Amino acid sequence: MATIKDVAKRAQVSISTVSHVLNGTRFVSEDACKKVYEAVAALNYKPSAVARSLKTNKTRTIGMLTASNTNPFFAEVIHGVESTCYERGYHLVLCNSDGDLDKQQSYLRTLEEKRIDGLLVMSAHNDPAFFQALNERCAEPMVILDCQVPNIHADVIMEDAEAGGYEATRHLINSGHTEIACISGPKHLSPSSSRYAGYQRALAESNITVNPEWVLEGQLTAESGFQAVITMLRNTLPPSALFVGNDLMAMGAICALQSSGYKVPEDISVMGYDNIELASFTSPPMTTMHQPKRELGQLAADTLLNRIENPKIEPTIRTLRSTLVERQSVKILLAKPSIDKVRDISRCQTSLINSEP
Known part of the structure; x- marks a missing residue:
């Protein structure tokens, strides 16, 4: 392997001149530069990053x-x-x-x-x-x-994240939803806990009480979103909307709802968070908060x-x-749905879930 000494010898210049040419640290005549570059090409010389870092104390x-x-x-x-x-x-x-x-x-x-x-x-x-x-x-x-x-x-x-969670929940409220569940990420992570705090603030401003059975925690994966929804449907009446702490969990939530017989957004709306590329390809395309990743x-x-x-x-x-990206997973309610209709749908779907082996 060629060294800087080999380049200097072939170009008939000093080692320091070769160094100045390659690093651009001092003016060198055009003729000398040409000789150095020709020698570098002929010898296939590769400067040593290790040697450079030892000299400059920088590795870039x-x-x-x-x-x-x-x-x-x-x-x-x-x-x-x-x-x-x-x-x-x-x-x-x-x-x-x-x-x-x-x-x-x-x-x-x-x-x-x-x-x-x-x-x-x-x-x-x-x-x-x-x-x-x-x-x-x-x-x-x-x-x-x-x-x-x-x-x-x-x-x-x-x-x-707190403002993002607030805006996401406000969008659901402004769309006519008052029964809003939340699947957050792990609350020991500050983004997850802050988004949940935004969800709480939006509900409190609209005098909507948080139903503790509609507050679940996932692990930021599609599987955990799926399991959170299945657990909720088995234990309580369904909400009209879900605010989910990231898009992967929201994808799992949509899958769980659809596999349990619910339509999104006709029966239950879903709001995601992050706006990953896959969010526009879910069925239906997901309304979400866009993070400038x-x-x-x-x-x-x-x-x-x-x-x-x-x-x-x-x-x-x-x-x-973050900014709101409206797609097709949130239904705008013209009027609050009849609680009797919701309970009828819930009994039907709960029966379906509990009948699974």
Whole structure:
């Protein structure tokens, strides 16, 4: 493998001249530049990133800890991060923890060993011990996505989840619904608990009492949304509408309703959250809250790279807003449905469910 010394010898220039030409760190004559580039091409020379990082103390590499790159929401955020890194000449090392705290700790050590220039964290846990360790061990600039952590020296990029949950529920109320169930994500996650708080606020403003049997918790997966709906239908009368904490759970909820004999939105309306690409291809196409996922990733990456280049900038908290996307899964009620009709449908469907083996 050719070295910088080989290039200098073939181009008949000094090693420092080769370095200045390749790194653009000093003016070099056109003739000398031409000789260096010809030598590089002839020898198929590849500069050593390791050697460069030892000299400059920069690797032009950032790490990202994420909960799951298979979830469409995370995938779109990661796409935004990666595109920004590419545009600005940085490499991205992605570590998928699957929500496992031990894996997060292990990946953090690996990223430290790789001498990353900065770190993005999109964790599935609000574990104080993890973030405390992160704060103590990670000397590199850091940006936390979609989670506000107290007493940590880092920039934060997050969605106003409480406002999003409020707007989603208000849309259901404005459509004539007063019997509104909620399937939230795990409430130990701040986005999930904030969306649920928005749901509560919207109901309280309209003097609608929260029915505790209509409040369920899923795990942000389609399967958990499906199971939550089946549990609700077995235990109580159905609501007229469901607010679901993310689109994957909403997809599972729609499947459970339809498999139990209910029509969406004719019998029960469903409101999702995130506006992942698949939301427009459900049957019916899903009304949901659009999170600016790629913009979130792009802003997080830009914020981190700006901090790497200007480390004295004070940490900031930036908040993005979600917007309503109306499709066909929410029915507009012209009048409140007869409670007798709802009970008749419920008895029929409950009988169907309980008759399953």
